[in-house]
Amino acid sequence: MYHKNLLNVQKTFEIIQKLEWNTKKELINLQNGNSRVLAQEIEVKIDVPPFNRSAMDGYAVIADDVSKASETEPRYLKVVEEIGAGDVSNHVIEFGQAIKIATGAKMPMGSDAVIMEENVEYEGGKIKIVSPVNSNNDVALKGEDLKKGELIISDDQILGPHHLSVIASAGYNEIEVYKKPQIGVIITGNELVEPSTKLTPGKIINSNKFALKGVIEDSMAVAHIQQCSDDSKQLILAVEEAVDKYDAVITTGGTAISKGDLIVDIVEDLGNVPIHGVSIKPGKPFGFGIIKQTPVFMLSGYPVAVAVQYDIFVRNHILKMQKINKKFNFITAIAGENIRSSPDKYNVIRANFKDDTGVVYPIRTKAGINKSILLSNCYIIAEEGTGKIKKHGKCNILKYNTLKIC
Structure with missing residues (x-):
């Protein structure tokens, strides 16, 4: 039955927050890292870019060679080679020479600037240059983006596509992340059946099954759902197996004081129930227990109350298992x-x-x-x-x- 005095919501938060969460880690391939929580610091392993490279399609030149180029006194350079992205030239550029270069290609030895293709005129194997450029013009310098040894991302970061891109550039193929919590869900109720248009008298569709799977996945965890009849022996076995197997357990139904509502008594017999009954509307029958250090969140049977109880009391604590400390954004x-x-x-x-x-x-x-x-x-x-x-x-x-x- 309900505890003698209903707890207020703040006290309920405090009790749940006292539990020490067992956060586990795993090594995964980087391509599976989207929306995971990083469990390591990312220290750059290589300079990015790893060499000076062209930032534009154009011509690699020596800046001093074109320092006096103008409309009235253009500078003509002989094009001695052409290199594409991924290619490397062994030619050492001298005064009077240029090499046609693609964006991303390694700068040829001796060159220190790139002139955009649109800014030159090509005539018979030579380019005509009518304005000077500075050293490193349109050149991406070695280590300009990421420098070897630099700490670029700290742990506890929720990873998105652009984080993964930077981590890959930093030289990583695998990363350590926090494991997704495995959440056991026990849905109780003899009246519950699978979706159908042909319901026998007294039966209703088990809609909580679908909602809970979704909200648990929204919390970046994995739901393992089973339905159990209102039978004491079956429920005891289901709860015992779930607390041994999963990081947390959620139950629905069986939290009120009506006939056949068993789950709170079972959890109390197997462990401890510091919360049963909260001064919240809807969702008053919410319960919280601990069995073998595994949290058990006992939710109502009504879908609306289940949604509220999950959002207010459960969601942030499943996130906390992954080192995500989120507060309500009122x-x-x-x-x-x-x-x-x-x-x-x-x-x-x-x-x-x-x-x-x-x-x-x-x-x-x-x-x-x-x-x-x-x-x-x-x-x-x-x-x-x-x-x-x-x-x-x-x-x-x-x-x-x-x-x-x-």
Whole structure:
């Protein structure tokens, strides 16, 4: 049953945050690193570029050789060779010479500048130059981008495509990252069945299965989902196996006080349940337990409450297992109409926020209406003691898209 006194949300956060998370690492191929969390520092292994190279299609020259070129006194240089990207010339350029060069090609020995192809005239094996260039003009210098030994990316960085590009340039083919947490999900309820248009009396579709898989993947973790009937022996076995196998366990259903709600008692028998019952609306039956140092998040059966409980209490702690410390990004909005909230609870109200006006409108549906998720794009957060929010009054909102990492 519920603990004697409902915990407030802040105290619930504090209890969950005290748990030491077991963060594991693994070595992966760089090409699999997108959206992973780096578990090492990236120290550049090679100079980038590894040699002086042309930054333009044009002609490699000696800058001093064309220092006095002008419209009235043009300088003519003989083109002695042509090199493409990936090719290397063994020719040492002398005064009076130029080598046609492609972008990215290594600068020929003796040259120190590139003149863009558009800035010269080619006539009978020679180029006509009518303006001077400085040394290193249109030349990418060795180590200009990345210098060997430079610390370029620190650990705990969430990697995106451009991070991977820089890491590859720095000389890495493999990187160490934090393992994706493996999350065991136990969905309870004799009434739950797979999607179908032919439901027998008393049965409902198990929609939580699909939502939980998605939100866990949004948290950069891996979901392992099973459904279990409301049978004490089966549930005990499922919980014992899950806490031994996975980094965290999430259950749905069986957290209230109605007949057949078993999960909280099972977790308490196997470990410890410091949280059961929180002054939050919706989601009051939320429970949290620990078995063999494995966290067990016990969510309601109603999909709307499950979504709120996951977003408020679970999501950030799965991210924390990967060294991602994320805080809620509340923003201030203007209430588009009167908003009811219970003053003795932490109210999480589905709503639709208009970015162009800064006005937010609560979604007027019953608490258990699942489609309210589709009709909304944010939560209005009315903490304990807030009570009614009047039209045109200020309120805090939490946009759904700010909850995600990638």
